[in-house]
Amino acid sequence: KSVIHNLWRGEVSATMLSPRLQKAMKDYMSANKHRVAYGGRRRVRQNGQEVLCELKRHARVRVLDGTEPPFSRLGWNKLVPAQPLEQLNGASFRTCAVVTSAGAILNSSLGKEIDSHEAVLRFNAAPTGGYENDILATPKHHFNTSSLYKDITLVAWDPAPYTVNLHKWYKSPDYNLFTPYVEHRLHYPKQPFYILHPKFIWQLWDIIQANTQENIQPNPPSSGFIGIFLMMALCEEVHVYEYIPSLRQTDLCHYHEQYYDAACTLGAYHPLLYEKMLIQRMNIGSQQDLKRKGKVTLPGFSTVNC
Template sequence: MIVLDSLLPCLRHYIRQSSQLLLLVLLVWMLLFFAVFSYFTDSQVNQLHRTTFVFNSESQHSTHVQRSSRAIMASHNVPWGMFAERRGTFQRKQVFQPPRAREEIHFRNFGKRRVEFRKNVMKPPETEFNTWSVVRGLWKGQVSSKLLGQRLQKAKNNYILSNEHKVFYKGQRKANKGRQEILCQIKEQAQLRTLNSSEQPFAHLGFQQLVPPQLQQAYRTCAVVTSAGAILNSLLGREIDSHDAVLRFNGAPSKGYEKDVGSKTTIRIINSQILANPQHRFNSSLIYKNITLVAWDPAPYNIDLHKWYQNPDYDLFNPYITHRKNFPAQPFYILHPSFIWKLWDIVQSNTLENIQPNPPSSGFIGIVLMMNLCEEVHVYEYIPSMRETGLCHYHEKYYDAACTFGAYHPLLYEKLLVKRMSTSFEEDLKKKGKVTLPGFSKINCAL
């Protein structure tokens, strides 16, 4: 009993120490648990943040690409740029099905084929290929799509594979035609044609009362002023205004840019987006008043007019009919799809490479239009001068090589063909970006 009494204090001390040790171990375990829990919780939060950042970045990139294509389209009409974006749902008939997005890039606007205007200033991107090797090749009339960057080559190949207009070219190809042979080919095959009341469904729509008299040759010397950014600081305005007639494209303004692009406008080519998209203010803007208007919209390659009328790229027919009724004195035409696709056939027939199976650019359409109407045609900055910077349009701060060399439209091949028809000296191309072409009335193909 005495021994037990003597051991009790020791036992109590041992139990007290064990309890403290157990509490210490428990505390350490709890601290370790919270540390591990916090580590994994923070990792998940950070991962979520990174995922959100990537998603937002990709969304912003996607938005940028879509805007790009629209700009392109508007540019060379583009409108309409790659990039599937030229298409929207502006003022479509109820029976229309929303068409696919187009450049839509790329590029139509696009691109059209041109095509919507950007407000944000964008800086020139890093050069993705040697731009000047392509420009010099155009000056000399010797260039290939192989000189383009991977992005533009990929866009071109994707359009060839998709072939949305069901193009099936059956003609011959010859890449070594002489200047006179090309001029005679284009004179024979590209006679101007606009919609009238001779075909259905337009005969039943009363186009006989709507359509003005056919456009005919009326000018001696004409200027075709592209919307290319390279025309800035050119000081060509006075020379441009000296011509009997001046052709401009889409919504390209002259006000504020007179010293470079001139102030005179005689004819304006507009793609169907200008009519359908309220943003372009077709009904109210002064740039569409007191001039001759020529509208166009791509139709199926097989020229199915009924299908085209029911489902154009953009609804141009309703605005056209309304405008003709409200302003019957203003000359306003719609180009016949057969004219558009004949131009494409001519471009394809003069190169062994497969070109984009999309309608030609507004620039090329405008050049051939004026060759029908003028004795001599001077084209400015269609083939780039030494001022080329990658700027799409002189009135917009947006840069993309597709505006100059094409993605949706076969621009590179069009420009090469125009150079082969030109009588200009290389000095004119370098300093002015000017090409001189004879009108159809001056092309003698009798021999």
């Protein structure tokens, strides 16, 4: 619990984690699975506006567009959606929601508020039916299998080596997302579906490390952080729910399954604790919204002058 209090204040350190999580972190550090070698400097920016500008300047949403090998050779330039992800809504959405699947969203009664946003980002096919009161109202979005994912844009990613060798990545992804991606594109050519470029993923990692005094886990940022950045690029204002935990904080990993592990909220593989500290610094919402709703409010990149 005290880690959460420190997160609300924006002052966290790995030393505040349980011995078990600290050990897991150390193991990931020494494994260094993606062969990360950070060559940058550290300039820990405390000011939210500065963090915002650094993110805006040094990271750009990028997806596989099929123009680079091996994907060009495989005809991916015709497989990927014609419309770039960055121009999803023509211009941009007004307000957007990012909803983590954290257990703390249960009993939040945030469903209506979340549903009032123009666009909502969710993770890993989290179910909505039965949880309408806490996460969203479904009536508008009743899918059957044929219209499954109608009006939904899918975004996937997978960790590549830090040096971003697309050939190596294609040969041995963490999770084989390439085959299902191709199949889905061929079956549902009208549904926008993108794979994030690993360069973009590691750009985000570099910025998190640059802004953290401690050595962060040498693994990609979590989907939560990647998703928040994506929405900041697409929306004028982004409301993030239960990423930084509210008073409802629980070890329940996801609202939709009975699995308890503090690592889901505080991180083991992902540098989650440090990502959250960075997001906390950029929060323009109130402390009350943070504690009661688990809500962080962030300006979209198009609205900030850097």
